[in-house]
Amino acid sequence: QKEVEQDPGPLSVPEGAIVSLNCTYSNSAFQYFMWYRQYSRKGPELLMYTYSSGNKEDGRFTAQVDKSSKYISLFIRDSQPSDSATYLCAMSAGNYGQNFVFGPGTRLSVLP
Amino acid sequence: SQTIHQWPATLVQPVGSPLSLECTVEGTSNPNLYWYRQAAGRGLQLLFYSVGIGQISSEVPQNLSASRPQDRQFILSSKKLLLSDSGFYLCAWLREDRGLTEAFFGQGTRLTVV
Numbered sequence: 001q002k003e004v005e006q007d008p009g010p011l012s013v014p015e016g017a018i019v020s021l022n023c024t025y026s027n028s029a030f031q032y033f034m035w036y037r038q039y040s041r042k043g044p045e046l047l048m049y050t051y052s053s054g055n056k057e058d059g060r061f062t063a064q065v066d067k068s069s070k071y072i073s074l075f076i077r078d079s080q081p082s083d084s085a086t087y088l089c090a091m092s093a094g095n096y097g098q099n100f101v102f103g104p105g106t107r108l109s110v111l112p
Numbered sequence: 113s114q115t116i117h118q119w120p121a122t123l124v125q126p127v128g129s130p131l132s133l134e135c136t137v138e139g140t141s142n143p144n145l146y147w148y149r150q151a152a153g154r155g156l157q158l159l160f161y162s163v164g165i166g167q168i169s170s171e172v173p174q175n176l177s178a179s180r181p182q183d184r185q186f187i188l189s190s191k192k193l194l195l196s197d198s199g200f201y202l203c204a205w206l207r208e209d210r211g212l213t214e215a216f217f218g219q220g221t222r223l224t225v226v
Contacts (some may be wrong), residue, residue: 032212043202043217088155092213100206100213104155
């Protein structure tokens, strides 16, 4: 079993749709959960992070963490063509380097 | 503010040729630096990390090596490239703030070995 799993997509939605992106993980030591957005031919950039379980909202984006199920989600409301990118989840046990793991990423296309 | 530079952006190299990718960081001292390779559907694979000058840790045995000749410089190299070395290579600086690890990435190098 991979440490972090994520549906690679591609996921195509019409403009204005609600998008749900998800990751599952196996390491119960993970405490910090992040979402990175990567535009084509660019490096990833941090979009949101949450600590432990719960929800966090930032504008059109909501991140959810369910540690009991080892499942995290990113919701995008009123999706825009500019949201078209690859979204990578990342997790950390709270220390550096090798315990900082990325999911494979989901490629999202928002069609105008 | 901190910035991370990586070059070249794209590179096409023949099999058996050498490789040198360079990464530099500005705006911070003694950064923890990382090289990742990103393959389609496989996410970011950690290749090397360095916590200081001359200190290199390898995560995956392979045809690549890394060096940290200066505090803010991290180099990824190969003596002889293989077809399987093709991919998107990313340099990153990881910063920890009260337990949260945040990664700042360079723009990446698209390497095609032909």
